[in-house]
Amino acid sequence: MTDREFKELARKCHDNSASEEERIAFDHAYHLMLRRYTEWDKEQMRDEETVKAEIYQSLTQRVILDQENKTPKVKKRRYFYVAAAVVLVVGLAGLFYFSKREANQVQQQFAVKQEVVPGKQGATLILASGEKIVLSSANKGQLAQEAGVIITKTADGQLVYEIKNQSDSKKGQQNTLSTNKGETYQVRLPDGSMVWLNAASTLKYPVSFSGLKTRSVELNGEAYFEVAKNEAFPFIVHTDREVVKVLGTHFNMSSYQDESFSRTTLIEGKVSVSPNGSSGNVHTKILKPGEQGEVLQGIIEVRKVNTEEVIAWKNDEFMFNNEDIRSVMNKISRWYDVEIVYKSSAKNVLIWGSISRFKSITDVLKLIELTGSVHFKVEGRRVLVMD
CATH class of the missing domain: 1.20.58 (Methane Monooxygenase Hydroxylase; Chain G, domain 1)
Structure with a gap:
């Protein structure tokens, strides 16, 4: 609005x-x-x-x-x-x-020696040729043309792939879109699917899906997908822990290497989730809207969740609902690009609250301190977690 x-x-x-x-x-x-x-x-x-x-x-x-x-x-x-x-x-x-x-x-x-600002829109695009384009500093308009596809940056900072000549398409050519800590970006893939990439995440995808049997992409980190529907052309997301197959749907995936689990949350439609290395349908789970599949050590657990909380990051918010303090601090570390140092065990500390991701880190830490179970000290780009 x-x-x-x-x-x-x-x-x-x-x-x-x-x-x-x-x-x-x-x-x-x-x-x-x-x-x-x-x-x-x-x-x-x-x-x-x-x-x-x-x-x-x-x-x-x-x-x-x-x-x-x-x-x-x-x-x-x-x-x-x-x-x-x-x-x-x-x-x-x-x-x-x-x-x-x-x-x-x-x-x-707070002992603040250096102002820590929130994250912003930005990413790095690596073309199939190996050329790197820093999108935060790139001008709007056409950025590149390869494999019959024109790549442009829109006025609102979105990356768009537009097929111009399918006859020039070459199988195997891939692009890589990466966000650093403190960055987020949005891309429209060649098939029209939309992807929002969270901080410290990487998405690998074909320059063109022409001539391929599936629309397969690779994710490391977190992303929100709105997949263009095509029943004859499945969309598949690979992480180092799982494989998610869809025909056309909206879902969120989180699979950071510094966390022991991978989570897929379905907003609408239907997806199947399988642990990497599984054969057949024995270990495959079908998710319904409002369900989340968590993959931990090859085992999938399905639970009902509040989807608004899961995709809060896409809507520029932090939303915590009795969330473990270490999970919360991981999110803060990625968005504000700070190092988290624990001066206490911070065990059994659960956080509840909601605040804009564009608030200062001081405001966010203040909200967490209201639990009375943990306190913080900011030293440059280090956040000390104390009793």
Whole structure:
């Protein structure tokens, strides 16, 4: 949702002209904003006192309308709803004040010798010829042409492959797209499939799928796939632990070498997951939407998960739901490109919370410190984890 759309929905909700669908859309965007902001952003949200006054006025008007138009039973329910909303507004103002004050206190507690900034859009493309292109510094437009395919960088930083002449296609030619720590990138493959690459990840894929029996790619790290449907042309993702086969679907894969497991999470469609080296269908698992297959030492375990949490990184958020502290710190290390040093065992520490990935590392660590089980000290590009 754009800033203009959000403001228009807010206006409609304020003057009571919004439809039920628009109110739901506004409510969803509003609560997403609450998750992302730890303090009131005057530039984005306007003056805090003005917004509070407008919301209070709108709620008061709604009470009057309910008194005139609703039955006593509905009136009572509406009164409760409005009263709760007023409390939320007042409480929200206090929350922003508290968060801002606490953020200042924590800023003083952290020993920060060098500012650690969030990650950004960037990657390195290695062509079949061996030529390397640093995409963060490359100009938009055509980057290369090989095997009958034109490779371009769009204005919004996306990498796009467009087939121009299939007769020039050569089997076996591959490109490699790699992100460093603190980088993320998006690519549209020659078949139209979209791939979002998370930090510290590598994707290898054919320059063209023409003449091949399958659309096979290799992943090291984490990526989100939206596969173009083609029942006669299966899409296969290989990692060092598993093989995932799809016809057309949306799913997330995470297979970092510094972690002992590989996880495939299905958003929509259907995929099969098999451990590397398995034969036949004995060890193959078929995932349904909302399920995650975890491969650990050749064994697959399937469980139900909250997919919003799994793909939060793609939506520029950190979302932790009772997640192990070491898993959390791995994500922070990759995104902020910092070294994590444990000065305590940090055993049995589980983290819960949500925050934008574009917040400072201090804000993210502050959120984690609210557990009371762990504390941090930032020294340059090292984060010390302490009791």
